[in-house]
Amino acid sequence: MKELHVIAANQPGVLAGISDALYAENVNIESIVAESMGDNGVIRLLTRDAVKARKALEGLGYKVMDSDILVLGLADKPGELARISHLLGENGVNIENVYLLSKEQNTTFLAMRVSDYNHARKLLVREVRD
Structure with a gap:
């Protein structure tokens, strides 16, 4: 399984936008961890469809990193x-x-x-x- 890492602004609505984009691509989130670090937030999520998830998140302008889990x-x-x-x-x-x-x-x-x-x-x- 892949863990995707997204660094995003720490502001209201960011997680809603990310989850909407994944939902639109029919990507299920198996697990998610999000934490704030000052002005930014780090979101780590697990999905069985990392390719579709990456495409959806990059479509929102996020840089996405991944690792094997x-x-x-x-x-x-x-x-x-x-x-x-x-x-x-x-x-x-x-x-x-x-x-x-x-x-x-x-x-x-x-x-x-x-x-x-x-x-x-x-x-x-x-x-x-x-």
């Missing part, structure tokens, strides 16, 4: 994040960001951007969900 399914119990964090760190893979996507029954789903996507994917083959 691991979607992981972990047992919903203490220590699971520690376990995979140690495994990645001990193998030289840096975790650049991580956030909760959802919890379903006994599984916690996380999105994770790492410094070496392919290596992390091999290390976490049992946990990766596409």
Whole structure:
């Protein structure tokens, strides 16, 4: 899955415009994180149709960056994040960001951007969900 990064003005209506543009292209947002940083805002969103999403956002004049994201399914119990964090760190893979996507029954789903996507994917083959 791709994580799209958009830097936008921190002002009312920006997120509405972005979500309208994605809706117009029938792009579903799987997850979104938005935060303000002074006069700007950073919006990170996950979608299964990054090409259409990028086109829609660039059509609004935004510069869009993307990165590959691991979607992981972990047992919903203490220590699971520690376990995979140690495994990645001990193998030289840096975790650049991580956030909760959802919890379903006994599984916690996380999105994770790492410094070496392919290596992390091999290390976490049992946990990766596409």
